[in-house]
Amino acid sequence: GAVVSQHPSWVICKSGTSVKIECRSLDFQATTMFWYRQFPKQSLMLMATSNEGSKATYEQGVEKDKFLINHASLTLSTLTVTSAHPEDSSFYICSATRQGYEKLFFGSGTQLSVL
């Protein structure tokens, strides 16, 4: 099956710093990528939908200036958490797909801890 690689797996940062998370589709061209966040014992919450070459579409309540999403190529999307604060600590997951694919392919997730 298709592989989606997400890095880093975990990151610890100080409050006020920015953190970038990468999501790569290794063996297919992903026309659409999604970013989710997940708090402990809760379901995945969709943050934004990212189509290659266009601006991301953010879900209601998600600050686009806080969570910068770039989908510059068909194999890479990045999520940058700007000026991170402890409340941004969460598990972030990306997924990718393309036209004609039957399912979503998920990255392994990134655990962000902001001190």
Add this chain to the structure above:
Amino acid sequence: LAKTTQPISMDSYEGQEVNITCSHNNIATNDYITWYQQFPSQGPRFIIQGYKTKVTNEVASLFIPADRKSSTLSLPRVSLSDTAVYYCLVGDKPGGYQKVTFGTGTKLQVIP
């Protein structure tokens, strides 16, 4: 988007068959039903997908009645490694995953 409803949790003993039902009363004509499995601190993993009747693969079966307002994921002879959260998703394909939202999922605990 069709909203899904699943039991929050289920327990099962090893070796038993487990059936998890998902309700999706507002499913649209073009919608498919997909189930994912998620282990702690990992991304979800595809299990099975179907449109109607029955679908079977090497790990599970999916039963969908004629009205498609519900679906049942069947896991044969579960083992401890099947302890995970199982999510039912409803959406259009292909390329229709423009806005996939996850419901609460069902936490399956397999007991020795």
